[in-house]
Amino acid sequence: MAENAEVTLVLEGGKVASPSNLTFRDEKISWTAGDVRASHEVSLGMSEITILEMVNPGICEMSIPKFKEGLTVSVRAKRNDNYSAASSPLILKERIQAEQSNAIAQVSNARGVAVVDDTIYVLRIAGYVPRFLADGTERGSVTPPGSGYTGMAAYKDGARYVKFLLRPDSHLVYKMVDDTNNPPVWIKDLRNSQDAVVPGDGYVYITCSDSDGRIVKAPVDASADPAVTPFATGLNSPRGIAADSTFFYVANQGTNSIARIRRSDGSDKNINFVQGVTKPEGIAIASGFMYITCASTGSGDKVMRVRMDGSDRVDVVSGLTGARAMTTATDGTIYFVDASKLFKMSPGKREILTRVVSVRARGPYYLRVVDGLSVNLAGGNTADGSDVLAWPEGVGQNERWILDEGSIPGFHYIVCAGNTDKAITYNAKYQTAEIGSRIVGEKRQQWQLQDIGDGWCRIVSAADGLFLTADNPRNRLALKPPTASADQKFQSFQVVLV
Structure with missing residues (x-):
């Protein structure tokens, strides 16, 4: 070749082996690399992402964003600026199995609900706590002092069932260990307490609808007079509270919204994480969705389902009266109450x-x-x-x-x-x-x-x-x-x- 001669390189497609066996599971796609030395371009609808995560020799995978309607996925390999043919496309389509709900027991003036193992506790405003099995069979009751109760939370401590009962009219919180009548006062001066949750980090978190719009926390293992410390402020008439592994979700009734707050330190607070929720009361998390009881001035209350990113509000139960608290059992079943009934609901499944x-x-x-x-x-x-x-x-x-x-x-x-x-x-x-x-x-x-x-x-x-x-x-x-x-x-x- 002559010195300084011009050389043209033509890069041909199809010189790299194509990926195969494109599949979807656990919010990830995976495929078999035809050429283990190649990088891969993943096409998700109209966007392209270049990525390579080798799980086993020749096996690649990547997480994909959650989608709501449909997504077409394909992969092609690239090495030395040569491309393979694209894999056969994988067409993904979402649908959601509908929730199934039914009333399983009559309970008047219910305000709170909690589940431990196979026992459902319902707290009535008058200070009466009937216990139910999952089929609605009543299995006795316990009676705390006085009346004026608003909410409750429960957890299992070894073999003991522990309940926290909120009585804001007297500024009191009771701690009931197992099913004993007239449990002792646990917190003596907590104003406007509304609901509570025990997320498993050693504390109970309580919403308070005072002028500061607070969430406070107290160590669950304290026998009496626990140290009550502020966790978050700036909410507006907070009611129900629920938690996933990262955030708390709070029914912010004063702004008809759901607030989201980071569990670790109370930061990353978004007061209007979900907007347009009429008079939210209770919240439960199940099957990757958030469920919210929404109250009105009378009949026509409902349960709403929302995705965990705050999108796609869907009414899944209607015709309730005086909808209040809700909770999730360990098997994913949701229980909630209105003014006269205890309801059981299987969550939707994506x-x-x-x-x-x-x-x-x-x-x-x-x-x-x-x-x-x-x-x-x-x-x-x-x-x-x-x-x-x-x-x-x-x-x-x-x-x-x-x-x-x-x-x-x-x-x-x-x-x-x-x-x-x-x-x-x-x-x-x-x-x-x-x-x-x-x-x-x-x-x-x-x-x-x-x-x-x-x-x-x-x-x-x-x-x-x-x-x-x-x-x-x-x-x-x-x-x-x-x-x-x-x-x-x-x-x-x-x-x-x-």
Whole structure:
């Protein structure tokens, strides 16, 4: 080559091996690196992030931001300015299983609620504390002195059940160890106490709706006259309080908002963390959501669900009267009270559907058909011969399916998630799909998901090559020869609870 000659380097794409096996779990995506020396560019919708976190040789992962609607993720490798082809996209879709609530007991003038192990304590304003089991069965009561109570908190100290009862009209707080009547005064001069929480750091935190809008704390192991120290001020008529591992959340009734305060030192205070919450009373944290009882001047009170970042207020219970305190049991169940009842509520559950064509895990899977329909077990009935339908999609167990490897390579049993002894079966006589008892090696129960592009697949029977067809919505799926019509197109989403 001549001296000072001009050299042009052409960098070609596709010279680096592509990433594969892109999956989602625990708020992270992971993939297998085709080239362990390469860096990787992750595309999250429209944004691109360059990152490389090697977990095991050739295995990469990264946390992704929480998303509310949907997210398309892909990865490509880069080395020496050469790029691989992008991985097959992973399409993520969020949905939330709805809360289920019901009244389990009649309790008049309830003000506080707390749970220890399997016992639910309800504090009435008149100074009477009935105890309940999770099914609403009453198991006796205890009676503190006087009346005028507003709130309570409880925790387990070894084998002892400890309750703190707030009585602001007398400026008192009682500490009840186990279930003894007439417990002694614990704090003698605490004005306008409203609610309390014991987050497990050795202190009880109490909201006080005085002119300073305070939260104070006291050591739970003190037998009497504990040192009460200020923790935070500047709130506006604080009521209920709850905690997660990082923050306290306080019903700031004077500003119709929820305040958030850092647990470690009371800093990072955001008085209006959640705005537009009408007369908030109680707060509970469960399943990655915040729940708030909202009171009004009479009927029409409600329970609201909010994401932990303060967004997306959704009413989940309505028609309450005099909604008050709420709390979360260790199993995640929420209990709350209004003026006359004790309620039990299972929290909503966030689940992520990951759209896949190739089967990389058992599932469960949700099989979506066009026009908002999904493959559904009619009425959840798993008796042999029960219908398998194309039905408007929901969040029930009867539309979840496990894909187990079949005896024929590339084929799978599509098994009921709620009863893995039952599988989708081809009824050759009527050329329809139904539920049948699972039989190892049965061709009529083995299916192949065939990629037809753009995230869609067709589902073919191993018995005679016919395809599942949703040509008659709300009726049994049919088996027909292959066509180009939309009624033979399915999307498979893996269900991941988060």
